[in-house]
Amino acid sequence: MARDRVIIAGAGPVGLVAALRLASGGVPVLVLEAGDDLAIDLRASTFHPPTLDMLDEFGVTAKLIEIGLVAPKWQFRDRESGERAEFDLGVLSDVTEHPYRVQCEQHKLTRIIHDMIKDWDNVEVLFGAKLKAMSQDGEGVRVTAETDGKDEVFEGAYLIGADGASSAVRIGLGIGFEGITYPELFVQASTPFPFHEHIPNMSLINYVSDSEEWYVLLKVPDLWRTLFPTRQGEDEEYAVSEEGLQKRLQGILPRDEPYDIVHRTLYRIHQRVASTYRMGRICLAGDAAHLNNPLGGMGMNGGIHDAWNLTGKLLSILKGEEDESVLDRYTRQRKPIAVENVQAQAERNRQLLNERDPKVRRKSFREMQETANDPEKARPFLLRSSMIEGLRRSESIE
Numbered sequence: 001m002a003r004d005r006v007i008i009a010g011a012g013p014v015g016l017v018a019a020l021r022l023a024s025g026g027v028p029v030l031v032l033e034a035g036d037d038l039a040i041d042l043r044a045s046t047f048h049p050p051t052l053d054m055l056d057e058f059g060v061t062a063k064l065i066e067i068g069l070v071a072p073k074w075q076f077r078d079r080e081s082g083e084r085a086e087f088d089l090g091v092l093s094d095v096t097e098h099p100y101r102v103q104c105e106q107h108k109l110t111r112i113i114h115d116m117i118k119d120w121d122n123v124e125v126l127f128g129a130k131l132k133a134m135s136q137d138g139e140g141v142r143v144t145a146e147t148d149g150k151d152e153v154f155e156g157a158y159l160i161g162a163d164g165a166s167s168a169v170r171i172g173l174g175i176g177f178e179g180i181t182y183p184e185l186f187v188q189a190s191t192p193f194p195f196h197e198h199i200p201n202m203s204l205i206n207y208v209s210d211s212e213e214w215y216v217l218l219k220v221p222d223l224w225r226t227l228f229p230t231r232q233g234e235d236e237e238y239a240v241s242e243e244g245l246q247k248r249l250q251g252i253l254p255r256d257e258p259y260d261i262v263h264r265t266l267y268r269i270h271q272r273v274a275s276t277y278r279m280g281r282i283c284l285a286g287d288a289a290h291l292n293n294p295l296g297g298m299g300m301n302g303g304i305h306d307a308w309n310l311t312g313k314l315l316s317i318l319k320g321e322e323d324e325s326v327l328d329r330y331t332r333q334r335k336p337i338a339v340e341n342v343q344a345q346a347e348r349n350r351q352l353l354n355e356r357d358p359k360v361r362r363k364s365f366r367e368m369q370e371t372a373n374d375p376e377k378a379r380p381f382l383l384r385s386s387m388i389e390g391l392r393r394s395e396s397i398e
Contacts, residue, residue: 003140005030005122006314007156009131009169011038013106014286014303015162016113019123020058021311027318028122030154032129032145034163038114042190042263044106045220046205046297048386049089052098054308061098063112068104069219071204076368078361079210085365085372086203091379095388103204103220106300131168134159136281158314159282162307165270167288173279179272182293184229185236189245190263195224198253207295208252209365211358216295217252223262226252227294230266240264269293273338277331281324283310290338301387306334309394333394 005028008015019029047055047064055061076085093099117123132151133144141159144151161169170177195217196202204219216227228248230239238244242261249259270291277284286303310330316322371377383389 002028002030002155003157004028004318005156006158006160006318007032007141007143007154008160008162009143009167010161010163010286010288011035011110011114011125011127012041012162012164012286013044013109013300014307015160016110016117017055017304018160018162018285018307018311019125020060020113020117021308022314023117023120023123024058025311025315025319026122027315029117029124030156031123031125032131032143032154033125033127034130034168036128038107038110040107042105042107042188042225042265043267043294044297044300045103045218045225046301047102047104047109048297048301049092049096049098049100050386050388050391051301051304052102053096054304056097058116060109060112060116061102064102064104064109067108067221068102069204069221070100071103071219072100073203074101074205075203075207076365076372077206077208078365079208079214083365083369084201085368087372087378087382087385089382089386091375092382092386092388095383096386101205101297101386103218105220131163131172134169134172134282141281157281157318160307160310161282161284161288162286162303163288165287165291167284169282170274170284170288173282175279175284176275177272178275179270179291182269182271184232185239185266185268186294187228187230187239187245187248188225188263188265188267189240189249189261190220190223190225191249191259191261192223193249193259195253209361211361213248213251215248215252236266240266273335277306277335278327283327283330285310289334292338296385298387302338305337305387305391305394309334329398333397336397337390337394 006022008019008031011031011033019031023029052061072090073086073088089099129145129147131145135142140157143154161167163169206217208215218225245261246258273290274284277289285306292299313326317324371381
């Protein structure tokens with residue numbers, strides 16, 4: 001029996017970071033992934049400073065930097081006036097080894113980690129394994145998953161549900177997932193067009209507001225990615241149609257020819273959090289535990305921070321350094337951060353971009369510029385928006 005191993009549901013960024021840390025600490029790991037391969041998910045693409053600090057321990061950050069883009073500055077821009085408020089993460093160089101964001105698609109992180117661990121003796125990653133049931137007792141967990149058309153039972157000491165928004169682990173445990181669904185959907189499109197060569201003084205990450213429609217414009221290797229809200233009453237099919245997307249991109253920068261759109265998607269935005277992150281020997285992490293709107297790039301990063309917190313506790317238990325009661329702190333430490341830091345910051349970003357009143361917009365933008373231009377004011381803002389403040393608060397909770 002494999003009663004000493006940890007089973008992880010989900011081979012996304014959160015699940016594989018958890019697997020890497022546990023296996024590096026000598027713990028056997030089994031990762032059950034419902035898909036036939038690692039997912040190519042283009043939503044998350046920003047790695048914040050504390051996440052880079054964590055991943056640096058295993059040499060992952062250097063690999064991300066090698067294939068990604070280092071972004072020490074990012075901007076709020078006013079679409080109508082052309083003004084900008086530029087924030088410099090160098091202000092935080094005394095509290096992080098990586099005072100910048102790295103722009104790199106999340107699926108590249110999963111491949112980096114999978115390539116590192118796939119041949120380790122204490123790691124098994126099983127694709128096409130759809131979780132169907134789970135049970136637990138005082139000694140461990142039993143997970144039933146369908147593989148190759150038949151049910152198979154796997155045993156372990158603990159189970160981590162890192163299996164996304166529709167988590168089979170969370171649903172199977174009957175854990176509540178309360179919150180809201182935003183009325184608008186988000187439209188995402190990617191193009192190789194070099195916006196930075198045509199729009200002056202752009203950073204790699206830009207949050208752009210105006211009185212009609214906000215958008216996000218950010219760079220990843222080889223592409224610029226755009227994000228827009230759907231308009232009230234807009235047909236979903238039209239929103240991602242060639243005509244609909246060309247109108248939006250032409251609104252960013254008018255051209256005589258159409259944009260080459262290489263990727264497009266439409267998705268609904270939720271703000272939800274699980275009622276608890278732990279039930280006995282089973283814990284939730286990442287999107288399985290909390291969802292927020294993507295403005296600010298906090299979803300994937302917050303999930304990785306969950307994995308880091310949880311695996312630290314599991315390592316201490318499995319090494320006999322602490323008893324299982326330490327897991328009670330996991331929900332106490334991570335759930336308030338999801339609600340009061342991650343979701344709150346993402347909602348502040350959304351409200352700022354959604355503001356339509358010209359006077360309020362102008363006042364808010366002037367305040368943003370004053371904050372960006374004054375290092376003393378910028379520091380607390382950047383500590384919060386880069387997720388360092390939330391991590392500090394999490395670690396202080398007993």
